[in-house]
Amino acid sequence: MKKQRFHKHYKRNTPSFYWILFLYLIIGYFFPAIGFMALICMIGPILTSLFRGRYWCGHICPRGNMYDRLLSKYSPHRPIPKFVRTSGFRLFMIFFIFAMFGIQLYFSWGEWNGMGKVFWNIILATTIVGVLLSFIYAPRTWCSFCPMGTLSSWVSPKRVPFPKSFTSVHVSDTCEEKCKICARVCPMHLVPYTSRFDKLGYLDGDCLKCKNCIQACPFKIIEMKNLS
Numbered sequence: 001m002k003k004q005r006f007h008k009h010y011k012r013n014t015p016s017f018y019w020i021l022f023l024y025l026i027i028g029y030f031f032p033a034i035g036f037m038a039l040i041c042m043i044g045p046i047l048t049s050l051f052r053g054r055y056w057c058g059h060i061c062p063r064g065n066m067y068d069r070l071l072s073k074y075s076p077h078r079p080i081p082k083f084v085r086t087s088g089f090r091l092f093m094i095f096f097i098f099a100m101f102g103i104q105l106y107f108s109w110g111e112w113n114g115m116g117k118v119f120w121n122i123i124l125a126t127t128i129v130g131v132l133l134s135f136i137y138a139p140r141t142w143c144s145f146c147p148m149g150t151l152s153s154w155v156s157p158k159r160v161p162f163p164k165s166f167t168s169v170h171v172s173d174t175c176e177e178k179c180k181i182c183a184r185v186c187p188m189h190l191v192p193y194t195s196r197f198d199k200l201g202y203l204d205g206d207c208l209k210c211k212n213c214i215q216a217c218p219f220k221i222i223e224m225k226n227l228s
């Protein structure tokens with residue numbers, strides 16, 4: 001019997017941004033100084049998360065957009081390995097990637113092209129890893145332990161008072177937790193239905209606010225609510 005896939009490609013009606021990543025990698029190869037533009041995608045998600053959670057990862061990041069819009073069509077959608085989501089592994093990845101940055105920047109300090117190349121190299125290397133993981137496990141496997149995603153998840157609001165712009169997924173307590181379709185279409189393999197009695201909603205810092213779960217629930221009992 002054919003094994004049922006854990007998740008499926010879920011069509012999003014959001015604009016395509018992944019071409020920005022391709023453009024960055026192509027132009028950066030010839031003009032390494034533009035590598036510095038990676039800083040936007042390093043600082044942006046963390047700043048946004050302070051007010052909106054991992055909204056940047058779900059809606060703006062060109063690489064995340066590539067996973068959802070492009071690679072999701074070809075990924076086997078296998079479960080993301082549990083160990084990559086542990087705090088220990090995520091902490092290790094933060095130190096590892098920042099150590100790589102630090103060492104390479106040290107040796108190219110003062111030379112704009114050289115320093116830009118450091119950013120370009122890291123984006124290229126992590127993109128290759130992310131693409132490979134998409135074909136082995138699920139499209140957003142990398143996003144489960146990406147250092148910027150981890151920091152964004154950690155600074156995401158989790159208790160009252162919430163910022164005005166913060167929203168969270170709310171599951172009605174009429175959910176019987178039988179179908180669990182919301183979990184099967186979640187790109188981060190989260191389990192929103194487990195929050196059905198929680199008045200504050202689903203506050204997992206890794207929620208991308210993508211609304212896949214809302215769209216997919218056959219009983220239409222999930223909504224995104226503002227908590228302020």
Ligand code: SF4
Nearest residue numbers: 175179180181182217
């Ligand atoms: S998809 Fe809807 S009905 Fe099914 S488990 Fe999730 S919230 Fe409950």
Ligand code: SF4
Nearest residue numbers: 186207208210211213
């Ligand atoms: S819980 Fe819902 S909104 Fe959050 S990442 Fe998963 S599918 Fe998207």
